[in-house]
Amino acid sequence: MSEVQDVDVLILGGGINGCGTFRDLCAQGIDCLLLERTDFCAGASAGSSRLMHGGLKYLETGEFRLVRESAEERNRLLSNAAHYVRPLPSVLPVRSRFGGILPSVLRFFGREAKLNDRGAIITRLGLTLYDIYGRRFRAMPAHRMLSRRGLDKAIAGMDRGIIGAGLYYEGQISHAERLGLELVLDGEALHPASRALNHVTLLGAEGDIIRYSHSGETRSVRPRIIINAAGAWIDRVNATLGINARLMGGSKGAHLVVDNPALFDALNGHMVYFGSGDGRVNLLYPFQGRVMIGSTDIRIDDPDAAHCDATEAAYLCAVVAEVFPDIPVTEDQIHYRFSGVRPLPNAASDVGAVTRDHSIAELTLPGxxxxxxxxxxxxxxxRGFAEQETDKILALLGRPRKCNTREMQIGGGKGYPRTEKARADWIDRVATHAGLDRARAAALLDRYGTRAEDMAATLSGETPLRSLPGYSDRELLWLVRHERVATLADLLRRRTLVALSGDLTPQVAAEVAALIGPPLGWTKAQTEAEIATLS
Ligand SMILES: Cc1cc2nc3c(=O)[nH]c(=O)nc-3n(C[C@H](O)[C@H](O)[C@H](O)COP(=O)(O)OP(=O)(O)OC[C@H]3O[C@@H](n4cnc5c(N)ncnc54)[C@H](O)[C@@H]3O)c2cc1C
Known part of the structure; x- marks a missing residue:
């Protein structure tokens, strides 16, 4: 067996909760090792609706603590991750004045009730409460109610049965996967003794020693504390460690990215967040020139089996007609589809009714x-969940908290230019210094925040990709060198928005694989296998 590495904390799972906890522990000077089975933020954290939101619908189930925490964290993210989290004007359509009062009361008291019509009174009440919960660190306007005429001015062509809407604001994150990686990189910079590895296989536990393999090598680590942050895979990771516990009960949710210019134009920059006839809440919003549609909520036992199946795709296309009956959404417009598994606690009730709040289960290894x-x-x-867990770890280790992360900017959000003038100055300075034109510097700022400055300095002489001219060879090679890219999917699905924006064609996959294969040491067969995983 190889030499055993001693660490304070071993984190298993590099989704957003593992990455966030890693950063907070590093900021306290705790030695950590994070091991991720695939890539950072490749599980549920890549499968979400990408709303940084206060959880409006949790008001209906009386989860006020969660709403308050979510609204505050949303407001913080608008400032700490300003490069990726932006305000999203959102509308809640209403079809009646008094609808939904009785089912809302029943749901509030934990009874099952179908809520497919949230009338004007319930909507106004909900949005008023939502504003109250979101008032700390408020960064966006309070809600207002729109008449049908007001709604038509904001969004054209909605179903004629809609009599008005509540207009409110949420946060929307463009590059969710990149923010997870940035937390990891920030953590390592804060405490260089800590390390986060992706593409690791957890092998098992022997006493207090955990074995794993990475880059073809078997390694051993002896942690003082283990954090199992494996999301929907928590029970499986525990089983690998020799612990038998049934903590999790996941639900899968699918999204589509469709190319439908009429729908994109009608939305006019807004999200429509609507209760559909089946009692679910669905959403539509403009995303990277296309439209994001979500989501389903289906119990699933095997998180590795989750994918957006044909029934879900058909459902998501069809549900749009409930709010935009004159804009058909068809399956040939789907440019990308994805699915994630919500890591919900094990519960017998309907998945829609299971709490979305977080909790920490404390177990012990047989050793x-x-x-x-x-x-x-x-x-x-x-961030709040990471803070809660970090406080527990600090107490166990008998170490003080040195700082908190409440105002800690993340990755390319550090020093991000927040005004038009600051943005123009940043673009001028970086473009001049790197010898790029201003439009190119602006595109890099939008993609990578202020991290783009280091990248830009290496781009002179870059060649645009033939299959995707918005990206260049040097840009992608910089990401490979600096951002833990090991697979084609890491690069095209998570370090960039190429896949999610619907731009991942076979030509793009082949050209990028040929570009990054040599520095990553891929053989011809490996290169072909990488392309095949994306087709
Ligand atoms: C459809 C859907 C929509 C959602 N929408 C929103 C939203 O709009 N806003 C919002 O705030 N939240 C949303 N969520 C919830 C949110 O995405 C999740 O709660 C959150 O991402 C969970 O993060 P996590 O780190 O706990 O889990 P995950 O992101 O799943 O991370 C767990 C990680 O553990 C890794 N892992 C598994 N096994 C092992 C192993 N053996 N060794 C090492 N690593 C392992 C996995 O590869 C994975 O990367 C949504 C979720 C879904 C599914």
Whole structure:
């Protein structure tokens, strides 16, 4: 067996909760090792609706603590991750004045009730409460109610049965996967003794020693505490460690990215967040020139089996007609589809009714090492969840908290230019210094935040890709060198928005694989296999 590495904390799972906890622990000077089975933010954290939101619908189930925490964290993210999290004007259509009062009361008291019509009174009440919960660090306007005429001015062509809407604001994250990676890189910079590895296989536990393999090598680590942050895979990771516990009960949710210019134009920059006839809440919003449609909520036992199946795709296309009956959405417009598994706590009730709040289950390895399992939580609340877990770890280790992360800017959000003038100055300075034109510097700022400055300095002489001229060879090679890229999917699905924007064609996959294969040491067969995984 190889030499055993001693660490304070071993984190298993590099979704947003694992990455966020890693950063907070690093900021306290704790030695950590994070091991991720695939890539950072490749699980549920890549499958979300990408709303940094206060969880409006959790008001209906009386989860006020979660709403308050989510709204505050949303407001913080608008400032700490200003490069990727932006305000999203959103409308809640209403079809009646009094609809939904009785079902809302029943749901509030934990009874099952179908709520497919949230009338004007319920909507106004909900949005008023939502504003109150979101008032700390408020960064966006309060809600207002729109008449049908007001709604038509904001969004054209909605169903004629809609009599008005509530207009309010949420946060929307463009590059969710990149933010997870940035937390990891920030953590390592804060405490260089810590390390986060992707593409690792967890092999098992022997006493207090955990074995894993990475880059073809078997390694051993002896942690004082283990954090199981494996989301929907928490039970499986525990089983690999020799712990038998049924903590999780996942639900899968699918999204589509469709190319439908009429729908994109009609939305006019807004999200439509609507209750559909089947009692679910669905959403539509403009995303990278296309339209994001989500989502389903279906119980699933095997998280590795989750994919957006034909029934879900058909449902998501059809549900749009409930709010835009004159804009058909058809399956040939689908440019990208994805699915994620919500890491919900195990519960017998209907998945829609299971709490979305987070909790920590404390177990121990047969050898006595504490194992903390991070269950549930929203993407939006990762920082608060990480803070809660870090406080527990500090108490166990008898170490003080040195700083908090509440105002800690993340990755390319550090020093991000927040005004038009600051943005123009940043673009001028970086373009001049790197010898790029202003439009190119602006595109890099939008993609990578202020991290783009280091990248830009290496781009002179870059060649645009033939299959995707908005990206260049040097840009992608910089990402490979600096951002833990090991597979084609890491680069095209998570370091960039190429796949999610619907731009991942076979030509793009082949050209990028040929570009990054040599520096990553891929053989011809490996290159072909990488392309095949994306087709
Ligand atoms: C359809 C859907 C829509 C959602 N929409 C929103 C939204 O709009 N806003 C919001 O705030 N939240 C949303 N959520 C919730 C949010 O995405 C999740 O709660 C959050 O991403 C969970 O993060 P996590 O780190 O706990 O889990 P994950 O992101 O799943 O991370 C767990 C990680 O553990 C890794 N892992 C598994 N096994 C092992 C192993 N053996 N060794 C090492 N690593 C392992 C996995 O590869 C994975 O990367 C949504 C979720 C879904 C599914």
């Amino acid at each position: 006595g090492t504490p194992v903390h399992c991070l269950i549930g939580g929203k993407w939006t609340t990762f």
